[in-house]
Amino acid sequence: MSQGEILQSMKEGAEKVAAVVSQASTLEEAIAYAVNLTVEEGGTTIAAPGMDEAAREALGKACGEKGITLLDSPLRNQMTKIHTAFTWADRGIADTGTLVLNSDSEELRIATMLSETHVAVLPTENVVPSMDSLEGYMTDHFKKGAGYVAFITGPSRTADIERILTIGVHGPERLHILLAENFEGGEK
Amino acid sequence: MIHTPETDKAFKKQIKESLEKDFMRKTLTNFSVAYRQSRANAFSGMDLEGMRGDIACMKDAGIPNLPELFDEFKKNAEAAGTIIHVARDGEEANRIIAQIAKENGVKSIVKSKSMTAEETFLNDHLEKDGYEVVETDLGEWIIQMRHEGPSHMVMPAIHLSRYQVGELFSDVTAKKQDPEDIEGLVKVARKELRPKFIGADMGVSGGNFAIADSGAIGLVTNEGNARLTTTLPKVHVALMGFDKLVPDVSAAMKILKILPRNATGQALTSYVTWIKGTNECAPGPEGKKIQHIIFLDNGRLELAKDPIFAEALRCIRCGACANVCPIYRMVGGHTFGHVYIGAIGLILTTFFHGKEKARGIVKCCLNCQSCKGVCPSKIDLPYLIKNVYAQVQEEDGGKPLKTRLTSLLLKNRRLFHTTMKAASKMQGPATDGPYVRHLPNFLMGDHNFRRLPAIADRSLRDDWKQVKPKVKNPKLKVALFGGCATDFIYPEQGKAFAKLCEKFNIAVDYPMDQSCCGLPTMMMAQMDTAKDIAGQNVKAFSAGNYDYIVTLCASCGSHIKENFPKLLTKNGEVPKNVQAFSDKLIDFSSFMNDVVKVKDEDFMNLGRKVTYHYPCHLVRGLEVTEAPMALLEKAGVNYKESNECQVCCGFSGSFSVDFPMISKNMLAHKLDNAEATGATTLVTDCPGCVLQLRGGAEQRGMNLTVKHMAEVLLEEKK
Numbered sequence: 001m002s003q004g005e006i007l008q009s010m011k012e013g014a015e016k017v018a019a020v021v022s023q024a025s026t027l028e029e030a031i032a033y034a035v036n037l038t039v040e041e042g043g044t045t046i047a048a049p050g051m052d053e054a055a056r057e058a059l060g061k062a063c064g065e066k067g068i069t070l071l072d073s074p075l076r077n078q079m080t081k082i083h084t085a086f087t088w089a090d091r092g093i094a095d096t097g098t099l100v101l102n103s104d105s106e107e108l109r110i111a112t113m114l115s116e117t118h119v120a121v122l123p124t125e126n127v128v129p130s131m132d133s134l135e136g137y138m139t140d141h142f143k144k145g146a147g148y149v150a151f152i153t154g155p156s157r158t159a160d161i162e163r164i165l166t167i168g169v170h171g172p173e174r175l176h177i178l179l180a181e182n183f184e185g186g187e188k
Numbered sequence: 189m190i191h192t193p194e195t196d197k198a199f200k201k202q203i204k205e206s207l208e209k210d211f212m213r214k215t216l217t218n219f220s221v222a223y224r225q226s227r228a229n230a231f232s233g234m235d236l237e238g239m240r241g242d243i244a245c246m247k248d249a250g251i252p253n254l255p256e257l258f259d260e261f262k263k264n265a266e267a268a269g270t271i272i273h274v275a276r277d278g279e280e281a282n283r284i285i286a287q288i289a290k291e292n293g294v295k296s297i298v299k300s301k302s303m304t305a306e307e308t309f310l311n312d313h314l315e316k317d318g319y320e321v322v323e324t325d326l327g328e329w330i331i332q333m334r335h336e337g338p339s340h341m342v343m344p345a346i347h348l349s350r351y352q353v354g355e356l357f358s359d360v361t362a363k364k365q366d367p368e369d370i371e372g373l374v375k376v377a378r379k380e381l382r383p384k385f386i387g388a389d390m391g392v393s394g395g396n397f398a399i400a401d402s403g404a405i406g407l408v409t410n411e412g413n414a415r416l417t418t419t420l421p422k423v424h425v426a427l428m429g430f431d432k433l434v435p436d437v438s439a440a441m442k443i444l445k446i447l448p449r450n451a452t453g454q455a456l457t458s459y460v461t462w463i464k465g466t467n468e469c470a471p472g473p474e475g476k477k478i479q480h481i482i483f484l485d486n487g488r489l490e491l492a493k494d495p496i497f498a499e500a501l502r503c504i505r506c507g508a509c510a511n512v513c514p515i516y517r518m519v520g521g522h523t524f525g526h527v528y529i530g531a532i533g534l535i536l537t538t539f540f541h542g543k544e545k546a547r548g549i550v551k552c553c554l555n556c557q558s559c560k561g562v563c564p565s566k567i568d569l570p571y572l573i574k575n576v577y578a579q580v581q582e583e584d585g586g587k588p589l590k591t592r593l594t595s596l597l598l599k600n601r602r603l604f605h606t607t608m609k610a611a612s613k614m615q616g617p618a619t620d621g622p623y624v625r626h627l628p629n630f631l632m633g634d635h636n637f638r639r640l641p642a643i644a645d646r647s648l649r650d651d652w653k654q655v656k657p658k659v660k661n662p663k664l665k666v667a668l669f670g671g672c673a674t675d676f677i678y679p680e681q682g683k684a685f686a687k688l689c690e691k692f693n694i695a696v697d698y699p700m701d702q703s704c705c706g707l708p709t710m711m712m713a714q715m716d717t718a719k720d721i722a723g724q725n726v727k728a729f730s731a732g733n734y735d736y737i738v739t740l741c742a743s744c745g746s747h748i749k750e751n752f753p754k755l756l757t758k759n760g761e762v763p764k765n766v767q768a769f770s771d772k773l774i775d776f777s778s779f780m781n782d783v784v785k786v787k788d789e790d791f792m793n794l795g796r797k798v799t800y801h802y803p804c805h806l807v808r809g810l811e812v813t814e815a816p817m818a819l820l821e822k823a824g825v826n827y828k829e830s831n832e833c834q835v836c837c838g839f840s841g842s843f844s845v846d847f848p849m850i851s852k853n854m855l856a857h858k859l860d861n862a863e864a865t866g867a868t869t870l871v872t873d874c875p876g877c878v879l880q881l882r883g884g885a886e887q888r889g890m891n892l893t894v895k896h897m898a899e900v901l902l903e904e905k906k
Contacts, residue, residue, distance in 0.1 A: 146465030160327035171412025
């Protein structure tokens with residue numbers, strides 16, 4: 001599979017489960033996407049744990065311009081206030097359209113679990129064709145001691161009432177994936 | 189609280205009540221049909237058989253080593269700060285969890301879905317101790333408030349309508365909720381449960397995998413509640429059965445690739461959560477989570493050593509065995525199971541909750557093989573169910589009179605055949621052509637949904653000398669395995685086979701020492717008798733050097749092919765003559781199509797309108813689907829496929845006598861579907877199905893002739 005085919009498969013896999021997939025070629029573009037989406041949805045806050053300093057600064061500036069509050073740590077005190085979670089994903093699994101998030105950080109977990117909308121930046125070089133290619137990542141992750149890894153495939157869903165598929169039970173109601181070429185912003 | 193009937197009478201009463209729940213039946217029927225399609229889509233382009241084989245293999249390698257896997261898991265998890273416990277039974281698990289709550293000053297507990305916690309009735313225990321326990325999975329929350337158990341392993345509230353949920357949520361919120369707005373109802377759960385997550389001191393989860401070589405666990409969920417349960421409170425307790433231990437990530441991923449696809453037709457659930465050790469958690473000591481994992485034994489470690497039942501521990505809890513079960517969809521999970529429902533529930537209930545809870549339900553299996561066909565870890569569920577039934581009977585210390593008599597009769601071929609002959613003579617005045625005129629008293633009432641055939645005046649064996657094909661230089665030499673129905677009820681089917689063979693220059697023997705195949709005794713869980721009869725039959729055919737042993741009965745066929753080797757295994761090996769007998773066995777349609785290779789030009793093409801019913805034991809037992817279709821095409825009939833043509837007709841021998849109310853409903857469904865095709869002939873490949881379908885069509889006065897494939901081919905033969 002070429003990288004182009006893998007990304008196409010990632011896009012199709014994620015769209016099949018009601019995620020919205022877009023491209024972003026610069027950090028500014030990704031930030032603008034998250035901020036504008038928040039404004040469009042009538043949200044007033046963004047939580048963005050796990051970003052490097054420069055990216056966080058740029059995001060803070062963009063938020064300020066649109067009247068959006070960039071929530072500070074600790075998010076635990078603001079659990080009911082998170083509209084958008086803006087985070088980096090570590091890996092993508094193409095055939096199922098899945099995001100893999102190193103969720104060791106409690107901040108990251110709270111943001112991605114309690115927000116209404118989750119916008120995840122996925123560096124394209126980190127998308128693998130299927131789960132099989134992820135065994136090494138998982139094994140390494142848990143070698144070091146405690147850890148928490150999340151596979152996220154589309155927004156939260158249920159079919160518990162009359163088997164009717166309904167989006168947004170306890171987790172985010174919307175999931176946006178930004179396929180990112182050649183730029184960084186996630187914490188190292 | 190769950191009330192599971194402990195007597196036959198109470199169980200049958202509950203079945204009748206369940207059959208009256210029209211909404212539930214319609215929902216489960218729709219689900220059963222939709223599930224087959226979504227499962228097929230989910231696995232499209234994948235090597236499903238290979239994946240199933242891999243899981244069975246991986247699980248079988250782990251089951252004898254559960255204690256070793258546990259030790260490895262414990263070492264790795266403890267190194268990451270987790271506290272590991274072992275609970276011998278449900279009561280001990282509950283006590284341990286209550287103790288953890290007490291030690292940590294817990295007041296409120298949130299729970300994500302865990303079948304293992306259902307198994308131990310954890311909520312009851314914690315509530316009794318004064319804790320607030322809130323289920324957070326939507327379905328579980330609904331049934332918790334209704335004080336019910338789950339009616340499906342994956343969709344616990346599938347038995348309820350939007351109106352019932354709407355009413356419940358109106359009470360909970362003290363505000364009228366619109367039942368037609370399902371999204372609105374789901375949002376009620378989101379809104380009501382958010383503060384519960386935030387305020388809880390302890391989160392209890394189950395777990396789908398415990399990965400030995402790392403000490404991590406994996407949770408497979410859709411709603412996001414398990415993530416919150418394991419993240420927000422300062423204490424996380426995971427309760428898991430020993431059977432959830434897997435050696436490594438690779439093994440866990442093998443399961444993960446098949447579990448959601450087989451459960452709900454999803455490529456992957458919304459969330460898969462992998463957790464190891466004491467992660468960051470601000471309210472915990474030194475900012476770390478307090479994590480406990482309790483491994484529940486409750487009979488599992490003993491089960492792991494059992495030569496027959498260890499296989500049950502391969503179960504990955506996908507719930508598919510219920511999805512495809514024709515009984516489940518009629519009566520629902522509250523009737524068809526105890527805590528664990530569906531086929532695997534019939535088995536696990538005995539070991540986890542005792543024979544009292546299993547006594548009623550364990551009989552209630554058609555042996556239609558549907559569950560076995562979809563089980564992702566290839567558990568031979570119907571076979572295990574019969575073995576559980578045998579065990580329950582044994583422990584109850586006495587077999588029902590009917591069972592003992594049948595056993596006695598079938599074990600002695602001469603006695604059996606003499607009895608059949610006598611019965612044929614004696615029934616004279618009670619017959620009405622080929623049917624029984626009046627049903628005997630004990631078969632009245634519930635049983636009057638089909639006409640029962642009379643025993644033939646002369647059996648196939650009586651007439652065999654005249655029937656035997658007269659051929660010179662035959663191209664094949666085969667034996668016919670008749671089975672009781674062909675021999676004594678429908679000898680005309682056997683005669684049709686003999687005539688066809690004569691036309692195609694095939695020599696046929698009918699070894700007179702053959703008897704009943706023994707399946708009816710296995711259905712009654714008389715495993716010893718089943719073994720005995722299997723041995724007699726192998727011997728009866730051992731003298732002739734046949735190219736094939738053909739049977740017109742798919743049930744006999746699949747029993748011989750699959751169960752004879754299992755029943756007659758000695759010291760872990762299948763004797764050669766048993767294997768040879770089983771290998772030579774072939775069903776009628778496969779024989780005519782694949783071996784004799786009949787051609788279009790052999791037939792007259794009368795152009796009649798035909799539909800086909802796939803016998804369970806043909807399509808799933810012998811895995812034959814193409815041969816009958818090829819034959820009908822060659823015969824030039826005008827074929828119309830019935831909806832759900834591979835679903836059981838509801839006969840299943842003594843099942844239809846024990847559970848006429850279920851059998852009747854299944855038959856009605858079958859005939860409705862056949863009628864909708866406009867066909868005038870319904871063809872099948874099993875005399876048992878002929879008995880059920882013909883009897884039902886006759887009772888309804890339908891313009892539908894039910895025939896065995898052999899009869900149809902003979903009629904069409906030039």
